[in-house]
Amino acid sequence: xxxxxxxxxxxxxxxxxxxxxxxxxxxxxxHLVTSPAPEILAALTxxxxxxxxxxxxxxxxxxxxxxxxALAARLDExxxxxxxxxx
Amino acid sequence: MTxxxxxxxxxxxxxxxxxxxxxxxxxxxGVPTRRRLLQLGAIGAGAVVSIRPALAQTxxxxxxxxxPVPDMGHAGNFIGLDGTLVPAGTKGSFAPPGRPFxxxxxxxxxxxxxxxxxxxxxxxxxxxxxRRLQRGQGGFTCFASLQMPR
Numbered sequence: 073x074x075x076x077x078x079x080x081x082x083x084x085x086x087x088x089x090x091x092x093x094x095x096x097x098x099x100x101x102x103h104l105v106t107s108p109a110p111e112i113l114a115a116l117t118x119x120x121x122x123x124x125x126x127x128x129x130x131x132x133x134x135x136x137x138x139x140x141x142a143l144a145a146r147l148d149e150x151x152x153x154x155x156x157x158x159x
Numbered sequence: 160m161t162x163x164x165x166x167x168x169x170x171x172x173x174x175x176x177x178x179x180x181x182x183x184x185x186x187x188x189g190v191p192t193r194r195r196l197l198q199l200g201a202i203g204a205g206a207v208v209s210i211r212p213a214l215a216q217t218x219x220x221x222x223x224x225x226x227p228v229p230d231m232g233h234a235g236n237f238i239g240l241d242g243t244l245v246p247a248g249t250k251g252s253f254a255p256p257g258r259p260f261x262x263x264x265x266x267x268x269x270x271x272x273x274x275x276x277x278x279x280x281x282x283x284x285x286x287x288x289x290r291r292l293q294r295g296q297g298g299f300t301c302f303a304s305l306q307m308p309r
Contacts, residue, residue: 099293102210108197109206133197142199149207151241152290158241 074119074159075147077112083155085110099154108146112156119159122147209306222263224304228255228285230297240280242287253281259298265289266305 077083084095092110094103105113108129115128126143129135150156229236229244236244237252245252260274265286268274273282292299 104208104210106206108199111197129197129199132194134194136196136198137200139199146199146206152287153207153209154291154293155207158243 074121075116075125075151075156076119076159077114077116077156080117083113094155096154101154103153103155105155109150109155112143112146112150116156222261222266224262224301225259226262226265226289226292226298226301227259228288228298232297238281238284238288240284240287242284242289242291244288253284256281256285260285260289262301262305265302269305 078096078098082097084097086093090106092105094105094110094113095101096103111129111133112125115125115132120128122140122144125147126138126140129143130138147156151158228238233244234255235247237247237249237254239245239249239252247254256274256276260268264274268282268286273279274285277285289298289302292302
């Protein structure tokens with residue numbers, strides 16, 4: 073199962089200190105997200121499996137908790153919000 | 160009569176809870192000393208809060224409005240565990256419920272109880288479908304109206 077974020081032009085993001093406000097044009101919904109959601113969205117410009125995403129994040133960041141279950145929970149939230157779809 | 164705003168008496172911990180997830184690891188002149196720290200586990204609540212379009216509705220109409228699963232345009236489809244619509248009979252998917260859910264039933268399910276007549280898994284599938292409703296789909300206005308401040 074692969075996950076993907078919407079194309080960049082489908083979202084408008086505004087960084088608000090520790091929060092990021094993301095307006096999703098298609099749904100008209102604004103999402104307030106906090107780390108690691110923006111980092112996950114940035115990594116999912118191409119469809120990735122959960123394992124590939126974890127490897128990508130581990131490459132780009134020092135992961136405090138390189139935990140597949142925690143990443144799965146964040147992906148579930150993003151899928152439920154409509155910000156991430158299953159490719 | 161108006162109530163005065165009571166000042167907080169205890170220490171405020173909210174800011175430190177929120178900012179604990181990121182350490183940008185720079186020196187005073189901004190030179191990175193190490194890569195950014197990223198924490199995947201949620202700190203307290205989840206990482207996403209969605210703000211639905213504000214819609215004026217009375218409490219009564221919100222609780223009685225209907226959310227069909229799936230909407231009329233997709234009648235006959237089954238609901239996958241992740242809330243996507245799949246062809247009828249797809250393995251691991253769920254047949255549509257026999258009737259639309261009421262706003263009040265969905266509101267209760269959002270706070271932890273189950274939609275009526277559902278199992279743990281079919282409840283998850285139906286709720287995932289409902290959470291993904293978008294403008295123009297049947298039930299979107301009803302669901303959006305449930306997103307009121309607590």
